Amino acid sequence: xxxxxxxxxxxxxxxxxxxxxxxxxxxxxxxxxxxxxxxxxxxxxxxxxxxxxxxxxxxxxxxxxxxxxxxxxxxxxxxxxxxxxxxxxxxxxxxxxxxxxxxxxxxxxxxxxxxx
Amino acid sequence: xxxxxxxxxxxxxxxxxxxxxxxxxxxxxxxxxxxxxxxxxxxxxxxxxxxxxxxxxxxxxxxxxxxxxxxxxxxxxxxxxxxxxxxxxxxxxxxxxxxxxxxxxxxxxxxxxxx
Numbered sequence: 001x002x003x004x005x006x007x008x009x010x011x012x013x014x015x016x017x018x019x020x021x022x023x024x025x026x027x028x029x030x031x032x033x034x035x036x037x038x039x040x041x042x043x044x045x046x047x048x049x050x051x052x053x054x055x056x057x058x059x060x061x062x063x064x065x066x067x068x069x070x071x072x073x074x075x076x077x078x079x080x081x082x083x084x085x086x087x088x089x090x091x092x093x094x095x096x097x098x099x100x101x102x103x104x105x106x107x108x109x110x111x112x113x114x115x116x
Numbered sequence: 117x118x119x120x121x122x123x124x125x126x127x128x129x130x131x132x133x134x135x136x137x138x139x140x141x142x143x144x145x146x147x148x149x150x151x152x153x154x155x156x157x158x159x160x161x162x163x164x165x166x167x168x169x170x171x172x173x174x175x176x177x178x179x180x181x182x183x184x185x186x187x188x189x190x191x192x193x194x195x196x197x198x199x200x201x202x203x204x205x206x207x208x209x210x211x212x213x214x215x216x217x218x219x220x221x222x223x224x225x226x227x228x229x230x231x
Contacts (some may be wrong), residue, residue, distance in 0.1 A: 013154075027159075033194075043204060045159070045222035072161030089159050103149065103172055104220065 002027045002094050013082045016116055019108050020067075021077045023092030031083035031097035034068065035104070036077045040088040051075065053097075075105070082114045118142070120209050120223035127231045129197050137192040137226045143207030145221075147171075149189040150182055151206040153225070159206055165190055166212075194228075202230045 003026045004049040013019035025034070031108045040097040051068050058066050063080045079086055121140045129135050141148050147166045151159035161174040165184035179195045188209075202221055204225040 042224060043210075044224040045206065047219055047221075050219070093158075103161035103164060103174065104151075104159070105161070108156075108158050116160075 002029070002032075002096070002105045004092050004094050004105055004107035006092055006110050007017065008110045009108070010111045010113070012078075012113040012115055015082055015084060017082055018078060018084055021079075021090050021092075022111065023072050023075045023077070023107060025074070025075065025092070025094050025111045027094065027096075029096050033095045033097065034066075034075045035093040035095070036066070036075075037091045037093060038086075038088045038104075039109070041093060045091070049077065079112075083104075084114050084116060086112060087114045088112060090096070120207055122205075122207050122223040122226050124226060125224065126193055126229075128231060131197055131199060131230055132216070133197050134195050135197060135228060136195065137194075137207075139204050139207030139223060141190070141207075141230075142221055145209040145211050145216070146178075146211060147210045148184055148188065149208045149220070150190070150192045151164045152176070152207065153204040153206055154228050157204070160216045162192065162205075180223050197230045199230050202228060204228075 002089045032053045034051045038048050049059050049061045049064050066076045067076045087093045089109045091109045093104045123138045149164040150162040152161040163182040164172040168184045182192045184190045206225045207223045208220050210220045
């Protein structure tokens with residue numbers, strides 16, 4: 001079974017600064033996807049960024065980028081130029097590459113507070 | 117286009133009762149999944165349906181059941197409610213099975229409180 005670990009329950013960052021959220025995972029699979037989801041107080045899960053394991057290049061979406069280290073099974077999220085609207089719970093998630101059952105496996109989350 | 121819609125948004129039930137939660141996926145999406153998110157935890161997978169067939173089931177008791185209708189909407193049913201069933205229930209939809217490269221979209225969830 002796959003597991004996802006987020007070792008930072010809470011983090012804070014000053015507005016306009018950069019912050020990195022950590023995520024490690026355990027799997028015996030070779031093909032899989034990794035995700036970072038944001039959950040603001042509205043509770044809706046919003047996809048921030050996605051990484052395919054077969055791609056060596058780290059994914060980037062505007063101010064959000066990842067550091068994907070497949071051998072170390074590490075998938076950290078870097079938020080640059082932090083904004084007040086980035087305040088939310090952030091969840092790291094794993095999905096096997098499988099044509100059948102495709103559930104997401106989530107970590108416990110990191111609560112990020114952006115301080116003005 | 118409307119996103120994933122769930123109803124009701126909030127509800128309170130008594131132990132032993134039954135609850136039905138509803139989900140309408142994004143138009144054209146054929147896959148619907150259900151997740152349970154207990155306060156302070158990440159979501160946990162309950163069921164996935166694709167083309168009206170169950171394609172996956174998480175580690176939940178038989179009190180939990182679901183189905184998908186011809187219009188791809190879905191219901192999650194929970195019988196004999198326990199206090200521990202209190203949680204946010206999230207519905208997610210995707211155009212096809214997620215690993216074929218399509219993004220998974222979540223609804224805002226249904227808050228269930230069991231008293």
